[in-house]
Amino acid sequence: MKLPRIDGNTKVIVLGISGRAGRQHSRIMRDYGSNIVGGVSPRADVKDVDGVPVFADAVSAVRATGATACVALVGAMQLLDAIKDAVAAGIQLLVTPTEGMPVHDAVAALELTRAAGVLWIGASTPGMAVPGEAKLGFLPHDSLLPGPLGLMSKSGTLSYEAGYRLAQAGIGQSVWVGVGGDPVKGTRYADLVPFYQEDAHTEGLLIIGEIGGHEEEEFAQALIARKFDKPVFALIAGRSAPAGVTMGHAGALVHGSHGSFESKRAALNAAGVTVFASLGELVAGVKAGL
Amino acid sequence: MYLHEHDAKELLTRYGVPVPEGVCVCVGQALPDQLPQPGPWVVKGQISAGGRGKAGIIQTAATREDVERQTRAMLGRTVKGRRVERVRIERCVEGAAELYIGLLLDAETGGVRVILSARGGMDIETVPAAEIRSEVVRLDTIAIADCAARQAIGFDAAAAQALREACAQLAHAFVASELQLIEINPLFVRPDGSWLAGDAKVVADENALSRQPALEALVRTEAAQYVEAAVKLEHGFDYVVVDGDGEIGLLTTGAGLSMMLIDELRAQDLKPYNFLDVRTGGFRGDPARLINVLKWISAGPRVRILLVNIFAGITDLGEFSRLLVEAIRLVPEFRVPVVARLAGNGLAAAREIFLTAGIALHTDLDEAVAEVKRRLEAA
Numbered sequence: 001m002k003l004p005r006i007d008g009n010t011k012v013i014v015l016g017i018s019g020r021a022g023r024q025h026s027r028i029m030r031d032y033g034s035n036i037v038g039g040v041s042p043r044a045d046v047k048d049v050d051g052v053p054v055f056a057d058a059v060s061a062v063r064a065t066g067a068t069a070c071v072a073l074v075g076a077m078q079l080l081d082a083i084k085d086a087v088a089a090g091i092q093l094l095v096t097p098t099e100g101m102p103v104h105d106a107v108a109a110l111e112l113t114r115a116a117g118v119l120w121i122g123a124s125t126p127g128m129a130v131p132g133e134a135k136l137g138f139l140p141h142d143s144l145l146p147g148p149l150g151l152m153s154k155s156g157t158l159s160y161e162a163g164y165r166l167a168q169a170g171i172g173q174s175v176w177v178g179v180g181g182d183p184v185k186g187t188r189y190a191d192l193v194p195f196y197q198e199d200a201h202t203e204g205l206l207i208i209g210e211i212g213g214h215e216e217e218e219f220a221q222a223l224i225a226r227k228f229d230k231p232v233f234a235l236i237a238g239r240s241a242p243a244g245v246t247m248g249h250a251g252a253l254v255h256g257s258h259g260s261f262e263s264k265r266a267a268l269n270a271a272g273v274t275v276f277a278s279l280g281e282l283v284a285g286v287k288a289g290l
Numbered sequence: 291m292y293l294h295e296h297d298a299k300e301l302l303t304r305y306g307v308p309v310p311e312g313v314c315v316c317v318g319q320a321l322p323d324q325l326p327q328p329g330p331w332v333v334k335g336q337i338s339a340g341g342r343g344k345a346g347i348i349q350t351a352a353t354r355e356d357v358e359r360q361t362r363a364m365l366g367r368t369v370k371g372r373r374v375e376r377v378r379i380e381r382c383v384e385g386a387a388e389l390y391i392g393l394l395l396d397a398e399t400g401g402v403r404v405i406l407s408a409r410g411g412m413d414i415e416t417v418p419a420a421e422i423r424s425e426v427v428r429l430d431t432i433a434i435a436d437c438a439a440r441q442a443i444g445f446d447a448a449a450a451q452a453l454r455e456a457c458a459q460l461a462h463a464f465v466a467s468e469l470q471l472i473e474i475n476p477l478f479v480r481p482d483g484s485w486l487a488g489d490a491k492v493v494a495d496e497n498a499l500s501r502q503p504a505l506e507a508l509v510r511t512e513a514a515q516y517v518e519a520a521v522k523l524e525h526g527f528d529y530v531v532v533d534g535d536g537e538i539g540l541l542t543t544g545a546g547l548s549m550m551l552i553d554e555l556r557a558q559d560l561k562p563y564n565f566l567d568v569r570t571g572g573f574r575g576d577p578a579r580l581i582n583v584l585k586w587i588s589a590g591p592r593v594r595i596l597l598v599n600i601f602a603g604i605t606d607l608g609e610f611s612r613l614l615v616e617a618i619r620l621v622p623e624f625r626v627p628v629v630a631r632l633a634g635n636g637l638a639a640a641r642e643i644f645l646t647a648g649i650a651l652h653t654d655l656d657e658a659v660a661e662v663k664r665r666l667e668a669a
Contacts, residue, residue, distance in 0.1 A: 076497060102468060102498035103468070103498070104465070106400070107395070107400045107401075140602075142633075157546055157548075157601060158547040159546070160601055161550075183395070185397075211549075213397055237547075237549040238553065240532075240553050241565070242530075242532055243370075247528070279554070280656060
């Protein structure tokens with residue numbers, strides 16, 4: 001998968017732009033420098049939102065604007081249809097922050113986006129950003145700072161906190177991608193290892209993970225397979241979570257040793273990754289290790 | 291959402307999957323006059339966790355008196371951190387081989403992993419990998435059934451027939467009920483190829499409940515058994531009591547940050563009571579969510595302090611703090627002190643509101659945690 005390096009010229013459309021979140025976040029994304037060129041709304045009475053032209057579907061919006069990137073801010077039960085629309089429109093980069101997408105819908109969306117060669121980030125992603133250029137999604141401006149650290153995260157809030165503390169310590173990000181907390185998703189940590197390996201702006205990589213699933217372990221294997229040669233750091237949440245209970249994110253569920261903190265730490269350590277136990281240690285460790 | 295065996299079997303029965311005849315008995319209920327006949331029986335404690343046999347909550351019983359005794363011994367016990375509030379009493383299945391079927395949504399590929407073994411039962415973990423057949427196929431009933439038929443070649447005739455039939459039926463349930471996991475272990479297979487699901491582990495998708503009426507009804511009627519799913523369905527956010535003896539109530543937003551905060555508190559020998567992802571974005575100017583959370587946290591018998599942590603790029607902290615102060619006023623049983631850490635927009639307004647309300651406000655999380663610790667030690 002190839003991650004397009006978005007910038008302030010990348011043309012972006014927002015699906016669900018007339019909704020509460022769509023309206024608010026379109027404005028905030030524009031404030032940050034993102035080039036929102038169009039929106040999509042099912043409401044026939046909405047012609048524009050804050051001056052952004054609104055279309056009936058993504059196919060029409062892309063035809064009129066030439067957009068290549070898309071942020072979908074629609075309800076969980078409408079998300080699969082929105083993804084179908086974006087894929088049909090020929091979008092190259094699709095970011096879907098919506099939480100609560102049914103997992104069988106995510107499977108269908110994954111098949112669709114893969115077949116069409118669309119880079120899908122989400123669902124349940126806080127978004128992505130090239131700090132100082134553009135952002136697609138919710139990443140708070142206080143946490144964004146241009147810099148050398150590649151950042152990938154499952155959780156929004158934990159990455160906001162980590163990004164904020166690192167930024168306060170003077171360490172910014174090259175490209176920040178929230179992969180999201182769902183079990184089945186468009187982009188996994190391992191998928192972007194080649195991108196960060198080759199990205200000249202990235203001098204080190206931080207993943208913010210959590211218990212459940214196998215993604216951190218896959219990431220560790222990808223680092224080894226790719227002979228990743230930049231320093232890699234990790235913070236894993238949920239060390240003390242009870243087994244068998246979903247901790248907010250659908251993917252954050254431990255069965256026996258599967259998906260446990262220890263399994264992840266062992267796999268990451270074996271790949272040469274420094275794993276931190278707390279936010280405080282993370283900031284000091286990244287500063288020392290970069 | 292990990293279903294109790296009893297509920298999993300009720301669900302699979304709707305798709306025609308045969309299971310041993312059984313009844314469910316809850317805490318405080320008498321045994322039914324008629325047990326499924328004839329015995330012997332097996333009494334199975336219902337919790338959302340595996341390894342029940344080894345934990346001693348699956349017991350055989352030869353007589354009605356045995357059933358009664360086992361049932362009374364199990365109900366109310368705490369196993370793997372969960373209270374046994376229901377048992378399923380089933381007829382024993384005898385003279386059948388024990389096989390294994392697993393259908394598992396494979397997150398990495400977005401397919402379904404079909405797992406078959408001619409040797410199932412309690413010691414499935416010790417069956418050599420070479421004897422377990424496993425393949426990932428598309429999430430599709432026909433693809434799963436075809437895969438099972440392919441993989442069953444080479445098993446003896448009765449086993450192969452049972453695995454083919456069972457997989458085809460389970461595949462239908464898997465797709466139609468939008469499941470993430472079905473594990474049948476053991477799958478009882480008789481010499482004539484007839485079969486029964488001896489146990490059933492099913493993980494359903496909480497995010498699909500609104501279009502899965504049977505599962506939604508289950509969560510509503512058995513809300514006490516599926517507390518987290520019921521809270522999410524009813525209120526639209528996540529709340530989990532992580533330690534009934536916990537001393538620190540948490541009012542937090544964001545799943546990852548809430549988990550991390552629990553880890554960091556525990557690492558300092560502090561005892562958090564709950565996990566919470568309250569989703570401030572869903573408040574819409576109404577303190578209802580906060581009122582619920584404060585009531586639930588007040589139910590923690592040892593909770594002595596509330597730690598608030600909101601790091602929000604979007605949330606207006608002035609509005610949040612106004613709603614929190616209002617919620618505290620409306621929940622008289624909430625009487626513990628509050629230490630808050632807020633970062634984001636509207637901090638100045640929040641500071642003023644909290645000052646008037648006597649709530650300690652920090653902007654640094656580590657400092658807020660340190661104050662919580664100081665206050666607990668001073669008390």
